[in-house]
Amino acid sequence: MIYLIQQGLNALQLGSIYALIALGYTMVYGVLSLINFAHGDFFMVGAFLCFIVVTFMGIPFVPALLISMAGVAALGVAVERVAYKPLRSAPRVSAVITALGVGIFLENFTLALSPYPKHIPTIIANTSWSAGAVTVSSLQVVVVFLSVVLMLVLHFIVQHTKVGMAMRAISWDRNVAPLMGVPVNYVISVTFALGSGLGGAAGMMYAMAYPVIDPYMGIIVGWKAFISAVVGGIGNIRGAMVGGYILGGVEVLTTAFLPSTYRDFVSFSLLLVLLIFRPYGIYGRPRTEKV
Amino acid sequence: MTLLRASGITHFFGGLCAVTDFNLSLDRDELLGIIGPNGAGKTTLFNIITGVCRATRGSILFRDAEIVGKSPDRIVRMGIVRTFQNIRLFNELTVLDNIRVAHYGRVRYTPAEALLHAGRYREEERRIRRHSDELLALFRMGHLSGERAKNLPYGLQKRLEIARALATEPELLLLDEPAAGMNPREVDELMDFIRWTQREFGLTIILIEHQMRLVMGICRRIIALDFGATIADGTPQEIQTDPAVLEAYLGEKAVR
């Protein structure tokens, strides 16, 4: 039982991070129907920004987090303007491939600057609390708490602000929204800023939780976050959160109860089974086509 | 002789009843019009007949064979085909290929023969090709066969869509608002065209239409739907004077 609680806590931390990255995917997808494969690399840039800011400037946690988020948000908006915007009327997949290209570019560009892994110094005092045999670390608490706060903030923005309403309008129908006076370009920029900013925050938190970073760190995590977003129902904010926790939970629990060599095999098979029963994810709705 | 017999067709859309207890007995060579206000269940009815949606209850016999539960392509091969309210051509394909795609169910060669371009492949392809060329020529689109469908003007796209439907060699043609977006002169042309098509290809036609002039002009029998229920079934004269229709359909139109 204690073992289970401990593993549950592990799953919570991992799931929070997946969820946070998945949110970025889902935001962009929800508004633009674009799978932003570069998102995992935005996340990596966030971690590197955090490294630069903390190591060379000695900036404390909260401003560092804000700088990371702002930096990655700016990057996201810039990439959208330069690389995705011209492709809005092109076939959907062209933008996806462009995103893939942008991602590979970011990875290798960072790599060309410095190939060695970097260490993030301790930003938050690391203490562990033990209750019986269950151990909770301050980091775990911070990661989970911050993730939940960021998700709630995002939820608020999307549901209760004007720009959030505009986002929902565009995601409903991109062709009609401008006719209703929605400033599409502005709203898309905001979407990218928010989505990438979340990626930056995730990068920073990831870097704190797992303080060794390298230019390729975003690839696998990015793909997994994408899977989380889809499992939850891509385009759906609640879905991304739930999907992240499901993936984290499945990964931790298969390791906990089965030989860990089979972890990927089992966890991805389980996700496939889930997708067979719910082909559009947990909160996703099939886009019913009118005939 | 009865070609299509629908009995007790009912279809729910999450609590909402889109079609209720629809019954129809359609003879060969009929030209039936279905009218009704928006949301009356007309297109849903077409979707059920063509296998896009499955009726919650009821049965449809086409030439005495049940079609409820069959996949759309099976139903096409049995001889029912439709056009769409909003044109749905294969935009990036050429006019010719749009027609040739529709021959799918009428081609007799196996995947292996296709992969090796052997056996019946050549002969069958030549036949499809000839048939397509003839069809396009008949529709006066022969000179356009290399054009991509998306490049055609609206009217020609509609014409191509009908030609494509006919390429499946149907017995029953379902036209979903063919006159949408047409001016009166074009509607006149369309009426001639539908009559001509029916004669030329020996078709039975069901037509959904809002343009009363077209429906009253060419259909000898009309069914009026409202909220999924059949409220009238008769000749144009009967429909025009039917109080239920006047109230539900024409009444609403008058208000609008």
Next chain:
Amino acid sequence: MGRAFLKKDLTGKERSQGRWVLPVFLVSGSVLSFAIPHFDLLDQYIQLILVYLGINIILALSLNLVNGYMGEFSVGHAGFMSAGAYIASFLTVKVFPAGALAWAFPAAVVAGGLGAGLLGLVVAIPSFRTRGDYLAIVTLAFVMIVKSALENIDSVGGARGFLGMDKLTTLPWTFFWTVATVWIIRNLIYSRYGRGVLSIREDEIASGLMGVNTRHVKLIAFVVSSFFAGVAGALFAHVLQFINPRMFDIIKSTDVLVMVYLGGIGSIAGSILGATAYTFLLEALRPLEIWRMVLMPLMLVLLMLFRPRGIMGLRELPWLEPAADRLSSPNGLNGLRNSRGANGFGGKRKDE
């Protein structure tokens, strides 16, 4: 490349030109594929690159069938490739007698392809219900599952890799399989199934409503595509003489994706071009060291911005189309054109 080279306005006369290109290419290619290694006409390095080129063409073309022609977004190619590589290698190393490899190799390659095709069948089934992004996830998970499974099978070496294959992938074999792939996939595309594949890309629902058995077509497309991915894997394994699960991860799939979308979706010539450009650029840019990998994605992004469908997107070299598909029909359209027919509705031609 000029417009005359890529004729898309189809007038029969121009199409029939260049018919000699294909036979000349085939004959000289097959002669050269034997002559080059035999007389050492090109050095070993270039011969190796040519073998890679053939394999990459097979990969790009087979992925193009599903992603470009059918309009799905599969990222599962590495998984099919690994299945082919492992099955064929297992056969040549552990099953077939060492003395009989000359005839056993083609059999192993086909077996690898069939094994991959069988997996393709499994992956095709979810595609009946889902499309686009959901199918992408299914194939992504598929790659990870296959990789994880291979890591756990000790009889093929697990993570340490499998080796012991002879260098059986020669230039003639590569040429043969490349031509076979191009030929069969072209044949498929110019058949009713191929037109079904295209119509699914354009409008799946309308496709079914025009009588196309979409499930059947999807199955065929997935199986053929994964078959050739398996073939490419088998050839790959027998040129490197070593395989391990990590070679076939999602990165490999993205490499193939890049080739396909670089060259152009829905085009055989595009895939050939994309694979060629990719293979040669990767080698030619070697002097740039790390910056090679920075420049390559940048070029891809720029290309996408200026040519969103890739270099040859949705266009085809005329001499890759079968003669029977030419537009000048034997009947002659002019005879039929105005004889009888509809009193047309729907206005005039756009250009009138």
Next chain:
Amino acid sequence: MKRTVISIVLFTAVIGVVFAGCRKDGDSSIKVGVIAELTGDIPAVGASCRNASEMAVKEINDAGGIEIGGRKYKVELFIEDSASKPDQAASSAQKLITQKGVVAIVGPNSSSNAIPASEIAESAKVVLITPWSTNPKTTLDAKTGAPKRYVFRAAFIDPFQGRVVAKFALNTMKAKKAAVLYDVASDYNKGIAEFFKNTFEENGGQVVAFESYTTNDKDFSAQLTKMKSAGPDVIFLPNYYNEVPLQVQQAHRLGIRTPFLGSDSWGSQDLTKLCGSDCEGYYFTTHYSPDSAAPAAKKFIQAYTVAYGKTPDDVAALTYDSFGLLRQALAGAGKLDRDSVRNALAGIQGYEGVTGKMQFREGSGDPIKSAVVVRIQGEKFVWFADAQP
């Protein structure tokens, strides 16, 4: 039509020009190729390999070159990126051999790249020394199981090290129950983990948890939690120095106080930088310890630290030694043909390198060398014991 032909001709011509390459006749130089993983999943390995190669070659050339048959030859270096892809490693090797005409190749480093490259070197009869590949199969002919003639390595192989570590855990640390956490997708980690397990269990120990993860994983808490409940005396981490700190830190966060044990992949000064104080007092087996190294090694370590701002990791040291071996072989060969170089290399007696004294096993490309056990103290790796299997 003309344009079609012209396009094809032009295309072919461009490719021809690209591939004709530059084939200089450099009679006064010895050409040596390096294949490094500059891009791809282990760029740090490639970077260290390149740094050490450039340094080794500079050293040779600053000393006036290598004297062969009474003539001094400078070394000309060709570095190729394998992108950490086996096919790219193979084409790099082929390019170096056929287009650059190298006498020997150093690299590639990871076994999955080294094996295909070694096949090509072997069939072209060109010496290939892989600094870092530890898979026993790299130097063996897969068909016959006999050693390849032209393929050598500077590192010791997995079974050797696995045994060394297991014995150390049993005899010195007096451990009865061990746990192992390794990367299942990486041949190095998996190899050592398995050999460790076998030896440990054969000698009366018990492996209570044998857990794995996949490359690029950063969260190991599930596996560590599982280990914690198994209660081992020692936890063996045969993993790379960039992953070990995460594993140790997460273990500490979970309240695990069991000592950790590592293998030569810990051997980078970055480990202590990344680990902070978390790795204090742990042991690992490796090729050499900087404090007990020979004078030549100390010189290299110092020079490398000055040039690149960090102490050399195991890859750098092994690459440097590969060049050292090659230099000695070339000097002893007397002739510059590939076969003489190969024979001279195979016949080296007691080369004194940065990673210790080594010579090649009779008729094999695998070196005989000793391992040391090193203890982490503060920022330093301190010699603890010499170890034999």
